Amino acid sequence: xxxxxxxxxxxxxxxxxxxxxxxxxxxxxxxxxxxxxxxxxxxxxxxxxxxxxxxxxxxxxxxxxxxxxxxxxxxxxxxxxxxxxxxxxxxxxxxxxxxxxxxxxxxxxxxxxxxxxxxxxxxxxxxxxxxxxxxxxxxx
Amino acid sequence: xxxxxxxxxxxxxxxxxxxxxxxxxxxxxxxxxxxxxxxxxxxxxxxxxxxxxxxxxxxxxxxxxxxxxxxxxxxxxxxxxxxxxxxxxxxxxxxxxxxxxxxxxxxxxxxxxxxxxxxxxxxxxxxxxxxxxxxxxxxxxxxxxxxxxxxxxxxxxxxxxxxxxxxxxxxxxxxxxxxxxxxxxxxxx
Numbered sequence: 001x002x003x004x005x006x007x008x009x010x011x012x013x014x015x016x017x018x019x020x021x022x023x024x025x026x027x028x029x030x031x032x033x034x035x036x037x038x039x040x041x042x043x044x045x046x047x048x049x050x051x052x053x054x055x056x057x058x059x060x061x062x063x064x065x066x067x068x069x070x071x072x073x074x075x076x077x078x079x080x081x082x083x084x085x086x087x088x089x090x091x092x093x094x095x096x097x098x099x100x101x102x103x104x105x106x107x108x109x110x111x112x113x114x115x116x117x118x119x120x121x122x123x124x125x126x127x128x129x130x131x132x133x134x135x136x137x138x139x140x
Numbered sequence: 141x142x143x144x145x146x147x148x149x150x151x152x153x154x155x156x157x158x159x160x161x162x163x164x165x166x167x168x169x170x171x172x173x174x175x176x177x178x179x180x181x182x183x184x185x186x187x188x189x190x191x192x193x194x195x196x197x198x199x200x201x202x203x204x205x206x207x208x209x210x211x212x213x214x215x216x217x218x219x220x221x222x223x224x225x226x227x228x229x230x231x232x233x234x235x236x237x238x239x240x241x242x243x244x245x246x247x248x249x250x251x252x253x254x255x256x257x258x259x260x261x262x263x264x265x266x267x268x269x270x271x272x273x274x275x276x277x278x279x280x281x282x283x284x285x286x287x288x289x290x291x292x293x294x295x296x297x298x299x300x301x302x303x304x305x306x307x308x309x310x311x312x313x314x315x316x317x318x319x320x321x322x323x324x325x326x327x328x329x
Contacts, residue, residue, distance in 0.1 A: 011311060012304040013289070019283070021300070052264050052318060053283050056262075056264040057258070057265070059177050059186070061193075066168060069198075070164060070165065072201060073164045073201045077202075078156065078164060078205070
């Protein structure tokens with residue numbers, strides 16, 4: 001890459017080489033390493049322009065707009081299918097907590113009483129599954 | 141055979157298409173600010189920008205269930221939708237306001253104020269709004285939306301060389317406009 005091309009790229013894309021065409025970034029970096037002061041001189045104006053552009057305020061999304069857009073999703077027909085509804089319901093009903101508790105119990109049992117209590121853990125797991133099903137049936 | 145496009149939004153779009161409420165929230169958080177910023181900078185009108193952002197997201201909700209992954213990036217498609225909506229509004233403005241539209245945007249606050257950051261931001265906004273439409277679009281897509289040159293050129297339906305030319309001319313015009321404003325206010329050193 002020569003100085004003219006380096007300058008052209010800086011004038012078009014700004015001083016941040018990451019914004020430059022991917023195919024030319026390595027050559028640009030090599031140019032910068034070979035002539036740091038020359039490259040910095042060529043980048044100076046582009047950097048000033050970048051700073052000015054970055055000073056422009058970024059539009060903020062209002063709460064009202066955000067809520068409207070989320071509401072539009074339902075209006076457009078995006079509704080949770082059964083598995084999402086079930087997942088939420090299961091969690092809310094406590095089945096998820098029950099399963100998490102059982103997982104904790106199982107870990108504890110495995111650490112302390114590896115073989116002896118496996119049958120008991122299986123029983124606890126089985127019970128919790130029954131409980132979860134009951135909850136779902138009651139709430140669902 | 142066409143190369144499969146890698147899309148960082150692929151999983152999210154798929155979950156949105158299935159109606160996953162968390163994915164819908166995540167999509168809003170990820171894309172709504174980008175679409176609002178794009179529209180605001182293209183139109184320089186907060187109310188119209190909100191309308192465009194909202195309409196773009198509505199089209200996203202409708203598209204998600206039938207989105208075919210691997211053919212294009214969802215973000216690029218969203219930009220295309222938002223830009224088309226912006227073009228429509230800009231065209232309508234030209235038709236309605238040809239006789240009354242000012243050549244340049246309002247330069248902003250009175251000359252006795254210094255160029256503080258917020259004020260500089262407002263000046264840049266005004267100077268950006270006064271740029272020719274295609275130069276502004278090139279700068280908005282490449283600098284603010286951080287799209288790559290190939291993606292931006294494709295969205296604008298021009299070559300990469302033409303994009304580069306628009307960017308250079310746009311940035312030069314912005315610099316001249318800001319320098320002129322500063323000179324008029326006697327703050328240019």
